[in-house]
Amino acid sequence: MIDSHTHLQPHGAAPPLTRERLERYVAVARERGLDGICVTEHLFRFEEAYRALYGWWDDDPSPELAALAQRYWQDHATIAVAEYVRLVEDAKRDGLPVWLGIELDWLRGREETLRAFLAPYDWDIVVGSVHYIGAWGFDSGEFAAEWERRDVAQAWADYGALVAELAASGLADVIAHPDLPKVLGHRPADETPLHRTIVEAAAKADVAVELNSNGLNKPCREMYPAPALLARAHGAGLAITLASDAHTPERVGESFDALVAAARLAGYREAVSFAARRRVVHELG
Numbered sequence: 001m002i003d004s005h006t007h008l009q010p011h012g013a014a015p016p017l018t019r020e021r022l023e024r025y026v027a028v029a030r031e032r033g034l035d036g037i038c039v040t041e042h043l044f045r046f047e048e049a050y051r052a053l054y055g056w057w058d059d060d061p062s063p064e065l066a067a068l069a070q071r072y073w074q075d076h077a078t079i080a081v082a083e084y085v086r087l088v089e090d091a092k093r094d095g096l097p098v099w100l101g102i103e104l105d106w107l108r109g110r111e112e113t114l115r116a117f118l119a120p121y122d123w124d125i126v127v128g129s130v131h132y133i134g135a136w137g138f139d140s141g142e143f144a145a146e147w148e149r150r151d152v153a154q155a156w157a158d159y160g161a162l163v164a165e166l167a168a169s170g171l172a173d174v175i176a177h178p179d180l181p182k183v184l185g186h187r188p189a190d191e192t193p194l195h196r197t198i199v200e201a202a203a204k205a206d207v208a209v210e211l212n213s214n215g216l217n218k219p220c221r222e223m224y225p226a227p228a229l230l231a232r233a234h235g236a237g238l239a240i241t242l243a244s245d246a247h248t249p250e251r252v253g254e255s256f257d258a259l260v261a262a263a264r265l266a267g268y269r270e271a272v273s274f275a276a277r278r279r280v281v282h283e284l285g
Contacts (some may be wrong), residue, residue: 002038004274008021008039022039036099038273059135065146066135100125106166128167128207153273171278178210179191179229211259235267
């Protein structure tokens with residue numbers, strides 16, 4: 001099995017990208033019986049992305065949210081994409097079981113800039129995610145007060161529309177943490193509309209969805225996606241990846257036994273990983 005979603009830098013910190021750090025991630029993966037990891041650093045970690053996308057936050061009518069988003073991206077842009085690519089590709093060339101990926105934020109109106117950013121590199125996997133509704137980083141504690149000013153059902157619907165755009169763009173191989181708006185515990189009375197939107201969009205675009213254990217560590221205390229959404233995804237024939245969303249070495253492969261159990265309960269007998277943007281099928285152990 002492959003952990004298809006890991007990060008070398010935790011939020012709020014910027015440890016150097018070194019071969020030693022990458023090898024620690026691989027060592028934990030092996031200890032937990034995994035066959036390798038995809039390193040999928042956040043788009044906003046890259047200095048080139050910050051420059052190319054600078055000002056996207058100003059599309060939001062709220063100067064307060066725009067300022068928060070700008071500060072967040074400015075604080076997190078700590079590495080050069082060429083340095084990152086070289087680290088992972090050199091390790092791969094030397095036989096380490098690692099694959100080159102990126103977690104790509106979908107930003108409405110910036111599709112061609114995102115496409116141009118991806119173009120020069122030989123990614124194995126592009127994990128697509130929605131973290132922003134306008135300039136509102138709805139899953140971050142720094143933006144949490146905005147939830148009190150929003151209708152929860154509408155926020156979920158707005159998120160779903162952005163996920164559908166991401167899937168249709170063809171930029172991503174898999175949708176990360178599909179029902180992310182639940183992360184801080186804000187849930188509408190009926191989650192079915194979002195589930196339907198995600199599954200229909202992913203099926204139309206032939207995009208996989210991610211089964212991600214990190215939600216178990218969050219206030220929602222539930223993996224992504226919820227069981228009902230996972231069952232709907234299986235019914236639609238969607239492929240799944242397995243992911244820890246680890247931001248530190250000790251979290252690699254975390255709770256994969258629970259992921260496998262949830263996948264099997266939903267009807268899955270296989271998961272996929274990606275190499276050179278092509279699916280590789282793995283039997284669920």
